[in-house]
Amino acid sequence: MVELDDIAGSPLQDAWLRIRSTEGKETLIAVEFKTEFSPKSAETILRKLEGAKPRDLMLVAPHFTQRTQAYLRDRGIAFLDFSGNAYLKLDEPALFVSAVSNEPAPAPETGNRRLRGAKAGRLLRHICDYRPPFSVSALARELSIDVGNVSRYLELLNREALVVRGPRGVVTDVDWEGVLRRWSLDYRMPVQDRYHDPRGLDHFRAALQKTDARYVLSGVSAASFYAPYTAETTALCYCDDLHSFAKALGLRTAERSSNVILALPFDKVVYDRTQVRSDLTLAAPSQVAVDLLTGRGRDLQQAEELLRWMREHESAWR
Amino acid sequence: MPGAEDYILARRNLIQVLETLRYYTREAIVVVGAQAVYLRTERTALPFSPFTLDSDLVVDPRLLQVLPPIRETLATHGYTHRKGQPGLYWAPGANDERPSNGAQVDILVPEEFALGNGRRDANLPGENGGAARRTAGLEATLYDRDLCEIADLEQSHRVIEAYVAGPAALILAKAEKIAERSSQGDPRLKVKDVTDVFRVLRGHERDDLERRFRSLAEVKDIAASFAHGIAAIRGVFVSGTLGQSLFVAGLPDNGDRGELLDSYGFLMEELGAILDAIR
Numbered sequence: 096m097v098e099l100d101d102i103a104g105s106p107l108q109d110a111w112l113r114i115r116s117t118e119g120k121e122t123l124i125a126v127e128f129k130t131e132f133s134p135k136s137a138e139t140i141l142r143k144l145e146g147a148k149p150r151d152l153m154l155v156a157p158h159f160t161q162r163t164q165a166y167l168r169d170r171g172i173a174f175l176d177f178s179g180n181a182y183l184k185l186d187e188p189a190l191f192v193s194a195v196s197n198e199p200a201p202a203p204e205t206g207n208r209r210l211r212g213a214k215a216g217r218l219l220r221h222i223c224d225y226r227p228p229f230s231v232s233a234l235a236r237e238l239s240i241d242v243g244n245v246s247r248y249l250e251l252l253n254r255e256a257l258v259v260r261g262p263r264g265v266v267t268d269v270d271w272e273g274v275l276r277r278w279s280l281d282y283r284m285p286v287q288d289r290y291h292d293p294r295g296l297d298h299f300r301a302a303l304q305k306t307d308a309r310y311v312l313s314g315v316s317a318a319s320f321y322a323p324y325t326a327e328t329t330a331l332c333y334c335d336d337l338h339s340f341a342k343a344l345g346l347r348t349a350e351r352s353s354n355v356i357l358a359l360p361f362d363k364v365v366y367d368r369t370q371v372r373s374d375l376t377l378a379a380p381s382q383v384a385v386d387l388l389t390g391r392g393r394d395l396q397q398a399e400e401l402l403r404w405m406r407e408h409e410s411a412w413r
Numbered sequence: 414m415p416g417a418e419d420y421i422l423a424r425r426n427l428i429q430v431l432e433t434l435r436y437y438t439r440e441a442i443v444v445v446g447a448q449a450v451y452l453r454t455e456r457t458a459l460p461f462s463p464f465t466l467d468s469d470l471v472v473d474p475r476l477l478q479v480l481p482p483i484r485e486t487l488a489t490h491g492y493t494h495r496k497g498q499p500g501l502y503w504a505p506g507a508n509d510e511r512p513s514n515g516a517q518v519d520i521l522v523p524e525e526f527a528l529g530n531g532r533r534d535a536n537l538p539g540e541n542g543g544a545a546r547r548t549a550g551l552e553a554t555l556y557d558r559d560l561c562e563i564a565d566l567e568q569s570h571r572v573i574e575a576y577v578a579g580p581a582a583l584i585l586a587k588a589e590k591i592a593e594r595s596s597q598g599d600p601r602l603k604v605k606d607v608t609d610v611f612r613v614l615r616g617h618e619r620d621d622l623e624r625r626f627r628s629l630a631e632v633k634d635i636a637a638s639f640a641h642g643i644a645a646i647r648g649v650f651v652s653g654t655l656g657q658s659l660f661v662a663g664l665p666d667n668g669d670r671g672e673l674l675d676s677y678g679f680l681m682e683e684l685g686a687i688l689d690a691i692r
Contacts, residue, residue, distance in 0.1 A: 291672075291675055291676070291679060293614075293615075293675075293676045293679035293680045293683065294614075294615050294616075294676070294680075295457075295458070295615060295676065297456075297457075297458060298615075328668070328672075345618075345619065347679050349675065351671055351674075351675055352671035352672045352674075352675050353675075354672055
């Protein structure tokens with residue numbers, strides 16, 4: 096049997112959860128509600144509760160990111176969100192609850208919590224592709240982004256424990272994999288269209304090898320050069336003008352199935368730090384990773400394989 | 414379904430008959446049929462297995478030397494007739510009692526260049542009764558063709574150079590064959606003839622195809638058969654649905670189906686546009 100006692104006015108927590116077994120064993124869990132949580136704020140709450148053991152605490156919020164869920168689970172802190180993710184482990188009474196929801200995270204409420212657009216992308220690519228330290232002013236200067244925006248993005252990343260900041264806000268460490276995963280939640284290509292090379296992907300790749308037009312190959316096609324895992328069924332290619340590029344390469348607009356996706360880059364950084372293999376211009380591994388992470392099925396599996404390669408061969412791309 | 418061994422032997426048989434005929438001027442002999450399709454599209458990966466293994470050669474009676482008679486040359490090297498038919502042979506080692514995959518060799522003459530009034534015999538000049546078979550739809554192979562290296566699939570050092578029919582000629586020949594068999598209700602109408610055309614289109618750039626069709630359109634000697642072939646292409650592949658229904662029947666039952674079907678549609682549209690452009 097489970098009861099939720101709401102003790103108003105308690106200075107320490109918002110409510111208590113009383114859990115009692117049929118044998119009479121009982122435990123009280125402090126419940127803390129918040130509109131948003133991050134690993135950092137969880138730490139603050141723990142410090143505030145002082146003396147309360149982690150398992151006596153349950154955090155409730157509209158949504159916990161996978162990252163935060165993992166953080167809390169590792170520390171034995173119970174949680175529950177409105178998407179249906181839950182975790183609770185008690186010894187007395189013996190109780191174990193674990194639920195993982197397939198519901199996506201609700202869209203962030205305010206614009207500046209999104210990592211979308213050219214400036215955000217340019218910054219995220221930079222801090223992934225290069226090694227810290229990064230100062231706010233240097234980033235702003237090098238990337239032509241105003242200091243305010245740089246600060247806001249870094250603060251968001253800091254709240255989600257994706258970067259470590261030292262004195263004067265200098266970024267001293269970056270969880271680049273976490274950054275890419277977080278970015279993929281917000282990442283969008285400004286324009287993309289589906290096409291068909293009637294002669295298949297081998298032919299499309301051969302045409303890319305010969306073209307003078309600027310392009311960058313991403314997705315599974317590019318990943319297969321870094322970390323081969325799965326056969327490509329669709330090529331993802333960034334270019335400057337979809338229509339003229341398609342025409343130059345003999346692509347047809349696809350009505351049903353397509354084997355080529357052409358996309359406009361969200362920022363010119365898509366063309367930075369590319370690699371050439373077999374006369375093909377490949378996007379930087381970090382770019383390929385975020386493109387794969389926004390896909391589904393095989394794209395996601397390839398993403399995991401690419402990220403594994405990136406972890407094991409950081410010096411090859413960073 | 415043939416295995417790797419069968420393909421190796423088939424290629425070897427082709428090389429062997431070409432070597433047998435090496436005395437004759439190279440320009441007089443052209444490799445046609447499925448072996449030509451696969452020689453032209455070796456790098457085109459498709460989920461259709463090639464499974465015709467026979468060797469088909471077209472000879473040009475205007476260029477082929479009369480002496481020694483080709484009939485004699487083939488007989489001396491162990492080639493025997495299949496079921497007594499003109500132009501149809503078994504490679505050495507095989508015969509009507511002991512048939513063998515990939516051992517059938519056909520010596521063909523395009524109908525427009527065949528002589529005499531025989532129904533099947535091409536009536537090659539000289540002592541060549543029954544040596545070659547007259548066949549419609551192959552005229553273009555004497556004009557759209559290229560000298561190619563043909564290598565043994567196992568012993569790659571064993572190579573011979575010979576003319577191989579070009580993509581335009583191959584498409585014309587296949588279209589003609591399908592149209593003829595369809596009009597006769599011939600049960601030999603096969604999916605693989607359509608997939609061979611698809612393979613040829615996949616393996617060649619549009620510009621190349623258009624250039625070849627345009628060149629063929631200008632050859633007066635084959636004007637009648639060319640027009641006939643174009644009509645067959647339109648009827649089977651471009652405006653008609655026979656090609657598509659045969660193609661669909663040959664598609665693999667997997668996720669590639671949609672992509673291949675779309676590819677077929679686009680390539681046939683392109684073929685139609687090429688024919689319109691050369692009118």
